[in-house]
Amino acid sequence: MTKTHCPYCSLQCGMDLAREGRALEVRPWTEFPVNQGALCRKGWTSTGLRGHRERLTTPLVRDRATGELRAAGWDEALDLVAGQLRELRASYGADAVGVFGGGGLTNEKAYSLGKLARVALGTSQVDYNGRWCMSSAASAANRALGIDRGLPFPLTDVEQTDVLVLVGSNLAETMPPAARHLDALRARGGHVVVIDPRRTATAERADTFLQPVPGTDLALALGLLHLLDAAGAVDEEYVAARTVGWAEVRAAVASWWPERVERVSGVETAQLRRLAELLADAEKVTILTARGAEQHAQGTDTVLAWIDVALALGMPGRPHAGYGCLTGQGNGQGGREHGQKADQLPGYRMIDDPAAREHVAGVWGVDPSSLPGPGRSAYELLDALGTDDGPRALLVFGSNIVVSAPNATHVTSRLADLDLLVVADLVMSETAALADVVLPVTQWAEETGTMTNLEGRVILRQQAASPPSGVRSDLDVIAGLAARLGHDFAADPEAVFAELGRASAGGRADYSAISYDRIREEHGVFWGTERMFGSSFAHPDGRARFVAVEHRGPAEPVDPTYPLHLTTGRVLAQYQSGAQTRRIADLPDDGPFVELHPMLADRIGAYDGRPVVVTTRRGELKAPARVVDTIRPDTVFVPFHWVGANKLTNDALDPSSRMPEFKVCACAVTA
Numbered sequence: 001m002t003k004t005h006c007p008y009c010s011l012q013c014g015m016d017l018a019r020e021g022r023a024l025e026v027r028p029w030t031e032f033p034v035n036q037g038a039l040c041r042k043g044w045t046s047t048g049l050r051g052h053r054e055r056l057t058t059p060l061v062r063d064r065a066t067g068e069l070r071a072a073g074w075d076e077a078l079d080l081v082a083g084q085l086r087e088l089r090a091s092y093g094a095d096a097v098g099v100f101g102g103g104g105l106t107n108e109k110a111y112s113l114g115k116l117a118r119v120a121l122g123t124s125q126v127d128y129n130g131r132w133c134m135s136s137a138a139s140a141a142n143r144a145l146g147i148d149r150g151l152p153f154p155l156t157d158v159e160q161t162d163v164l165v166l167v168g169s170n171l172a173e174t175m176p177p178a179a180r181h182l183d184a185l186r187a188r189g190g191h192v193v194v195i196d197p198r199r200t201a202t203a204e205r206a207d208t209f210l211q212p213v214p215g216t217d218l219a220l221a222l223g224l225l226h227l228l229d230a231a232g233a234v235d236e237e238y239v240a241a242r243t244v245g246w247a248e249v250r251a252a253v254a255s256w257w258p259e260r261v262e263r264v265s266g267v268e269t270a271q272l273r274r275l276a277e278l279l280a281d282a283e284k285v286t287i288l289t290a291r292g293a294e295q296h297a298q299g300t301d302t303v304l305a306w307i308d309v310a311l312a313l314g315m316p317g318r319p320h321a322g323y324g325c326l327t328g329q330g331n332g333q334g335g336r337e338h339g340q341k342a343d344q345l346p347g348y349r350m351i352d353d354p355a356a357r358e359h360v361a362g363v364w365g366v367d368p369s370s371l372p373g374p375g376r377s378a379y380e381l382l383d384a385l386g387t388d389d390g391p392r393a394l395l396v397f398g399s400n401i402v403v404s405a406p407n408a409t410h411v412t413s414r415l416a417d418l419d420l421l422v423v424a425d426l427v428m429s430e431t432a433a434l435a436d437v438v439l440p441v442t443q444w445a446e447e448t449g450t451m452t453n454l455e456g457r458v459i460l461r462q463q464a465a466s467p468p469s470g471v472r473s474d475l476d477v478i479a480g481l482a483a484r485l486g487h488d489f490a491a492d493p494e495a496v497f498a499e500l501g502r503a504s505a506g507g508r509a510d511y512s513a514i515s516y517d518r519i520r521e522e523h524g525v526f527w528g529t530e531r532m533f534g535s536s537f538a539h540p541d542g543r544a545r546f547v548a549v550e551h552r553g554p555a556e557p558v559d560p561t562y563p564l565h566l567t568t569g570r571v572l573a574q575y576q577s578g579a580q581t582r583r584i585a586d587l588p589d590d591g592p593f594v595e596l597h598p599m600l601a602d603r604i605g606a607y608d609g610r611p612v613v614v615t616t617r618r619g620e621l622k623a624p625a626r627v628v629d630t631i632r633p634d635t636v637f638v639p640f641h642w643v644g645a646n647k648l649t650n651d652a653l654d655p656s657s658r659m660p661e662f663k664v665c666a667c668a669v670t671a
């Protein structure tokens with residue numbers, strides 16, 4: 001029996017893997033506190049890719065004569081990649097090579113990938129798909145609270161709060177074992193509020209449900225601040241002792257009376273007033289945001305406004321209360337702490353900070369001046385591929401860009417303009433299918449490494465089985481490339497983790513006191529303190545920042561040609577781009593669909609199960625209609641696990657986090 005964690009989402013549910021002959025069987029690990037033995041169907045079926053007929057087991061190289069991928073040996077493939085990278089760097093400079101990582105990679109891989117970019121390749125052009133996950137929440141938390149850790153408290157704390165407000169989270173479908181904490185809260189008389197344009201499975205569990213127009217969560221928060229102030233419900237003592245900036249916020253929300261909020265968001269005045277009264281009367285309020293609130297061109301400001309609400313109520317730092325973000329990807333948190341992000345070095349250090357550069361360069365044994373500066377954010381990096389000053393080669397680890405990038409048709413055309421596309425993956429994903437070189441890598445049960453879950457708890461995935469013959473771990477691949485470029489990188493995960501600890505020491509996310517042994521003994525170890533902000537926030541003066549923000553609305557408002565709002569999201573049985581889960585036989589794969597309200601269906605002559613066409617300024621998708629009265633009549637929803645949804649989405653970026661506006665754009669639907 002091997003204690004490990006699920007390969008998918010940020011809950012990182014604990015599980016036991018038992019050997020049954022040559023197969024692995026998932027068993028509950030009841031002592032792990034986050035999921036207490038519960039798993040969703042994705043977790044229970046997660047061994048389905050072991051021995052799958054579509055697993056890649058040999059490197060593939062595109063034959064220049066035929067244009068087809070052919071089998072190659074590891075030395076041939078890595079020599080070819082390293083040789084072309086050297087040539088491109090010699091001809092066009094170090095930034096001619098780009099590196100694209102993933103929020104599902106272990107901490108060790110994220111760290112090694114960032115080091116590969118900065119040390120072995122010398123390129124600034126490195127970022128990862130976590131930029132599209134919770135970067136807006138990260139940006140807001142850094143600004144308001146001085147530090148970015150998804151939840152600054154254990155998830156189980158929400159059971160003890162009085163009012164839990166979920167803004168743009170469908171956790172009952174995206175991380176079902178977490179819903180037990182909502183049920184426990186309600187069983188002891190707590191109140192759950194869900195804010196979502198769709199009445200989701202999570203909303204069905206709520207005591208209060210608000211259904212705003214997509215992209216207007218910010219206006220709701222401003223309206224709540226207005227009402228709380230008018231009612232004298234602001235915790236003046238807390239605000240004076242622990243924060244700065246309330247006067248500016250108070251002035252900014254003065255004009256956000258409920259009727260204005262209703263005009264913008266569609267949420268009735270009476271509903272907003274009731275919610276404000278509920279929050280004002282509660283002793284403990286917890287506000288959690290997720291992608292629904294964050295994946296917007298005003299995502300950072302939206303989160304800042306909800307943190308303002310939490311601060312006005314005096315909640316952050318109080319036991320069983322505060323603000324947090326529900327991270328999405330398995331290592332969304334750790335993925336951005338160890339240097340695969342364009343502007344960061346290990347330890348959540350900023351790459352333009354001279355002291356940070358000196359420390360990390362010391363661990364890496366290089367001159368600080370040799371480290372590149374900040375690069376482009378994920379979408380901007382992809383948008384620049386093949387252009388005059390953009391990368392001409394891209395190394396992709398743990399990401400299926402063709403499905404998951406916004407404005408995906410445009411991004412796919414950028415990939416086609418590259419001189420060299422290298423993809424490391426376990427199966428032939430839609431992105432791997434376009435590559436010049438495909439490198440077959442291990443999956444989670446075949447390797448050891450750490451992840452950092454949504455609470456900042458560092459956990460250990462332990463190897464339970466050998467990988468198929470011909471497959472290598474990403475760490476081996478990175479070390480193999482580094483060696484060919486003249487650098488000696490560790491490939492053993494525990495050795496990489498120890499090095500990561502040294503590189504992060506003294507940084508904002510400091511892992512130096514964490515070891516594999518400690519993680520095993522303690523069922524995971526929090527970086528920093530388990531509960532943050534009890535006596536001070538992470539700004540130098542110890543005070544949180546109120547930040548005055550203004551509602552701007554979606555970057556692409558509806559108009560007569562595109563009169564509806566399109567929003568995207570997940571379904572229970574699939575995970576992210578679906579590269580793994582779509583191949584698991586026990587998980588239903590119904591393909592994309594278009595969810596729309598009966599009133600809209602009547603108007604356009606659509607019928608449940610029959611095809612409709614969704615069109616935006618960037619593309620169109622034909623898929624069966626799902627006619628449901630749980631969605632707003634002015635909104636349609638498409639899940640993003642298949643090619644299609646992101647051909648429609650808008651690549652407008654948040655000015656601070658560089659998060660694309662996945663969650664709302666203007667569309668038209670025809671039957």
Ligand code: SF4
Nearest residue numbers: 006009012013040043
């Ligand atoms: Fe895995 Fe997330 Fe499901 Fe838990 S909730 S079993 S981590 S996919």
